[in-house]
C-alpha cells in the first residue's frame with residue numbers, strides 16, 4: 477500500500493517536472509523592434525529601467541524611466557537615493573534627470589538629520605496620470621528617524637510633479653506620530669502608487685502598515701502639506717483603505 481502511494485506521488489512529480497522543462501525550453505526573449513528603435517542608457521549600477529511610464533504634455537511625448545540606485549545630481553549629500561529621468565522618444569540617449577526633490581536630509585530645529593534618503597530607492601515606483609496630468613514617483617525605502625531621532629523607520633515617501641515638471645510636492649502618508657512597526661513605522665509607502673486620470677486622487681500602497689496588514693491611502697492630490705492621514709482607532713482586523721475626506 478505504502479509503495480503504491482509513493483509510486484503515484486513519484487509519477488505526479490515526474491509529470492510536473494517534465495511539463496516545467498517543456499515550458500522552460502519554449503521561453504525565448506526577442507526584441508519587438510530591431511530596426512527602428514530608440515535606445516537610452518542610464519548610469520551603470522543605477523537599475524535604470526526598473527520602472528517605465530509614458531507621459532505626454534502639450535503634444536510632446538516622453539518616456540519616464542526610474543533608476544532607483546542612481547546618484548541623484550540634485551542631491552549631492554544623498555548617496556544613491558535614486559532618480560527619475562525624462563527621455564525623448566525620437567532620439568537615442570537623450571534623457572534628463574527630473575528634479576523631484578532638491579534637498580538632502582530633512583533637519584530638526586538644531587540642524588540634526590531626522591531622515592535618510594541614501595538608498596531610498598526613489599524611482600522604484602512611477603505612475604503618470606496620462607496626457608497633461610501629474611506624475612507620481614516614490615521612494616519606498618525612505619527612512620525616517622522620528623522627531624526624537626531614536627528610531628530608524630522605513631516609512632517610505634512619494635513626490636508628485638505638475639505643470640510639465642515645474643512644481644513638486646512630497647506626500648509621505650506614514651511619516652506620522654504613529655511610529656513603530658505595529659503602526660506606521662514600516663509602511664514603506666509608495667511600494668505601489670497611482671494617480672487617477674483626472675489627476676485629482678493619489679493612491680499609495682503601504683504594505684507594512686499595522687503589523688504588515690497593509691494599507692492603501694487615497695489622498696486628495698491637491699491637499700496642502702504637511703499631509704497626515706486621519707487617526708483611526710482599533711485597526712487590527714484586516715487590510716485597510718484610508719480615505720481622506722473629499
Ligand SMILES: *[C@@H]1O[C@H](CO)[C@@H](O)[C@H](O)[C@H]1NC(C)=O
Nearest residue numbers: 555589591592593594595628
Ligand atoms: C543612511 O543609509 C545608508 C544606506 O543604507 C547608510 O549607509 C548610512 O549609514 C545611513 N545614514 C544614517 C545617518 O543613518
